[in-house]
Amino acid sequence: MKKLVKVIFVLAFSLTAYFGVAQAASASYAVIDADTGRLLYGSSPHVKMPIASLTKMWTALVAVENAELDMEVTISHEAGLAEGSSIYLEPGEKVKLETLLYGLMLRSGNDAAHAIAESVGGSVEGFVDLMNEKALFYGLKNTYFTNPSGLHHEFHISTAYDTALMLKYAMDNENFREIATTITYNSTDKLTHGTNWLNKHRLLRENVGAIAGKTGFTKIAGRTLATYFEKDGKRVIVVTLNESNDWQVHKYLAEKAFDEYKAVTIADKGTYQVNKNISVILKEPIRLLLTPKEENQLKNVLYLSRKQSEFGVWHIFLNNRSVFTKKVDLET
Numbered sequence: 332m333k334k335l336v337k338v339i340f341v342l343a344f345s346l347t348a349y350f351g352v353a354q355a356a357s358a359s360y361a362v363i364d365a366d367t368g369r370l371l372y373g374s375s376p377h378v379k380m381p382i383a384s385l386t387k388m389w390t391a392l393v394a395v396e397n398a399e400l401d402m403e404v405t406i407s408h409e410a411g412l413a414e415g416s417s418i419y420l421e422p423g424e425k426v427k428l429e430t431l432l433y434g435l436m437l438r439s440g441n442d443a444a445h446a447i448a449e450s451v452g453g454s455v456e457g458f459v460d461l462m463n464e465k466a467l468f469y470g471l472k473n474t475y476f477t478n479p480s481g482l483h484h485e486f487h488i489s490t491a492y493d494t495a496l497m498l499k500y501a502m503d504n505e506n507f508r509e510i511a512t513t514i515t516y517n518s519t520d521k522l523t524h525g526t527n528w529l530n531k532h533r534l535l536r537e538n539v540g541a542i543a544g545k546t547g548f549t550k551i552a553g554r555t556l557a558t559y560f561e562k563d564g565k566r567v568i569v570v571t572l573n574e575s576n577d578w579q580v581h582k583y584l585a586e587k588a589f590d591e592y593k594a595v596t597i598a599d600k601g602t603y604q605v606n607k608n609i610s611v612i613l614k615e616p617i618r619l620l621l622t623p624k625e626e627n628q629l630k631n632v633l634y635l636s637r638k639q640s641e642f643g644v645w646h647i648f649l650n651n652r653s654v655f656t657k658k659v660d661l662e663t
Contacts, residue, residue, distance in 0.1 A: 358553070358573035361491035362584050364592075364620045365499055365559060365566035367655045371588055371620065376492040379473050380572045383547030383555045384416070384439045385494050386481030390447060391432055391510065392501040393461050398451045400429035400506060410445040415482060417442045418528075430526065433516045437530045439546065444480035455479065466493075469500055483551045495570040498557050502543060511543035511559075534558055539582050540589075560585040564594045565620060592620040597629065597647060597655075602662065605633060610662040611643055617657065625649055635661070 361376035363369060370376060404426050411422040418440035420426065428450065434443040445455060452458025455478065462476040474489040474497075481487070489497075501507045514535050518526040534541035540562040547555035553573035558581045560567050567588045569581045597617040602610050611633060621629075630648040647655040 358571070359491040360569070360571040360574065360580070360584070361495045362588055363492070363495045363499065363568050365502070365568045366618055366620075368496055368499055369619070369654050370492060371567065371592065372584065373492065377473060377490050379488045379490055381483055381487065381549065381552035381555075382481060382489045382494050382572060383483075383549045383552040384481040385489075385497070385545050385547045385555050385557050385570070386476060386479065386487070387435050387439060387444060387547075388494075388497050388501050388511075388545050388557065389462055389466070389476070390444055390458075390479040391436055392497075392504060392507050393458070393465055394428065394432060394447050394451045395504055395506040395510075396465075397461065398428055400427070400432070402428040402450065404428055404431060404446055404450040406442075406446050407449055410442050410449060413442040413445040413480070415441040415480065418526075420446060429510075430518050432510050433513065433518070433528060434526075436510050436545065437513065437516055437528045439531060441480040441482065444478075448479040469496065471496060481547055481549070481552075483549045491570045491572050494555075494557060494572070495568045498544070498559055498568050498570070502559060508543070511545075532556075532558070534578060534581060540585060541581075556581060558585070560589075562589050565589055565592065567620070588620070592622055595619055595621045595626060597631070598645075605635075605643075605661075608663055609635070611645070612660040612662055613645070614660075617645070617647070617655065619647065619655060633659075 359375040359378050359380055362372040406420045406422055406424045408422045411420050416439045418434035418438050420442045431443045431447050434440040448455045448458035452461055458479055459476050466474045471493045474493045477484040477487040514530050516528045531546045532544045540560045541558050542561050544558035554575055554577050555572050556577040557570045567585055569584050571577045571580055574580055600613050600616050602612055604610050628650055632646040634644045636642050643659050643661055645657045645659050646653050
């Protein structure tokens, strides 16, 4: 009898997750390989939609790439009165940029976003320009920002796939990773008299492999969620937009990816002989998430620069479609 109950429970949970994904299909979701950015699953992953506070992942990356964490920020009147979620900054208060970034990522403070934008970009408008420039640099073709917090604006949009890439690129930055993977932040910043913040992303506190991410919500965008998962050497990012059952859907999609894909090392780091005159230097191993069937369909192609002694581009094709590219050094 106990076994029957257990089977029914597991089946019921699976169906719940399935119907959650079905609901997401009417909105948007994307699951990507966190190492390569390859799309593994998706429903309308390239449809432009509002992403709410998932915007703040990009705000944080732009900030850490353009300013020192110990920079002192004086909170403006406008920042203190910012609309929406807040970490309750007071006009005239002096706070370190690092503390603002924790308030931004863990507690989704719109006042923190405003203060960061003013201090790093010189103005909110100047900072938004930096956000859009970086989006273009990384090839986020379906993304455009009008503010640093994610408050609704008709032209402030992205896609589930672009948003997943945002988290991928951001996690490559050590300072961002340190902040985004923090569950509880206890500030030693004397300027703020100490703080104690718990990350709003509850999956980070569950034993499901989630190590980083961001929550979001506006009435128009609905619930938005980005999660970075790691398990058994595999790394995937899940993003859902306008999904009411997002916690369960994220766990379901991550587990599905971990079950169906395995981490395959395509090439170890080292030197590879192209011909008698040229060698390729691979500084890091190339790893992909692949299904057993896909392993037999890969093709490695190396393109050399016109001046063959300069560099090469290592391409991996799956069914004649490029799924990975990496610039590599050449040795002659």
